[in-house]
Amino acid sequence: AQSVAQPEDQVNVAEGNPLTVKCTYSVSGNPYLFWYVQYPNRGLQFLLKYITGDNLVKGSYGFEAEFNKSQTSFHLKKPSALVSDSALYFCAVRDPIRGNNRLAFGKGNQVVVIP
Amino acid sequence: DVKVTQSSRYLVKRTGEKVFLECVQDMDHENMFWYRQDPGLGLRLIYFSYDVKMKEKGDIPEGYSVSREKKERFSLILESASTNQTSMYLCASSPGGAPIMNTEAFFGQGTRLTVV
Numbered sequence: 582a583q584s585v586a587q588p589e590d591q592v593n594v595a596e597g598n599p600l601t602v603k604c605t606y607s608v609s610g611n612p613y614l615f616w617y618v619q620y621p622n623r624g625l626q627f628l629l630k631y632i633t634g635d636n637l638v639k640g641s642y643g644f645e646a647e648f649n650k651s652q653t654s655f656h657l658k659k660p661s662a663l664v665s666d667s668a669l670y671f672c673a674v675r676d677p678i679r680g681n682n683r684l685a686f687g688k689g690n691q692v693v694v695i696p
Numbered sequence: 697d698v699k700v701t702q703s704s705r706y707l708v709k710r711t712g713e714k715v716f717l718e719c720v721q722d723m724d725h726e727n728m729f730w731y732r733q734d735p736g737l738g739l740r741l742i743y744f745s746y747d748v749k750m751k752e753k754g755d756i757p758e759g760y761s762v763s764r765e766k767k768e769r770f771s772l773i774l775e776s777a778s779t780n781q782t783s784m785y786l787c788a789s790s791p792g793g794a795p796i797m798n799t800e801a802f803f804g805q806g807t808r809l810t811v812v
Contacts, residue, residue, distance in 0.1 A: 587738075590736075615800055617803075622705075622805075622806070623806065624700070624786055624803035624805045625739075625803040627800045627801075627802070630800055671738065683741060683744070684741075684801055686731075686738045686739040687738055688736060688737060688738035689738050689739075
């Protein structure tokens with residue numbers, strides 16, 4: 582079954598510095614990969630996705646993510662973090678061969694941007 | 697914009713009660729999902745439905761059931777609520793048809809359920 586690992590519980594970064602949130606995945610074939618963000622007491626909001634094509638994917642709010650097949654990773658990045666980026670970030674994967682419609686989520690990363 | 701609406705933001709129920717969590721989407725999506733979110737565990741899939749009256753168990757279906765009588769509505773039922781079902785519950789929907797796998801899911805705002 583497909584799975585996602587987000588190895589860090591919390592990421593602290595100073596405002597204006599680059600932000601990276603790590604994600605690695607496990608699927609049987611080529612994955613469909615997603616990033617979501619959750620602000621306090623809210624549902625999840627879609628940020629970006631990788632389906633096929635260019636390994637660098639650009640999404641909402643200045644975020645981007647790089648698909649690396651050899652490292653089975655899909656790290657989320659932002660060149661210059663804002664205090665308003667403080668939130669919970671989830672990586673998710675679908676396995677197009679065996680996964681049906683299931684989205685498997687990681688445990689989430691709390692991002693804290695320090696003013 | 698896609699809208700997924702969960703009927704309650706906060707609920708407090710007693711142990712043993714039958715609890716209904718309602719979710720409605722307005723974009724004619726075929727697929728609907730129920731997740732629960734717990735700190736350190738992320739989102740875990742309880743049930744999903746890919747069509748009216750169709751349902752499949754997710755990873756943690758025990759103690760839950762679902763109902764999908766109409767395309768826009770997906771209900772989660774706690775048959776006899778227990779304290780270990782205290783959690784944040786998230787409903788989501790996504791388009792079906794082909795291709796289906798590459799579409800993102802749209803989430804409701806969540807229902808924080810406390811069972812006392």
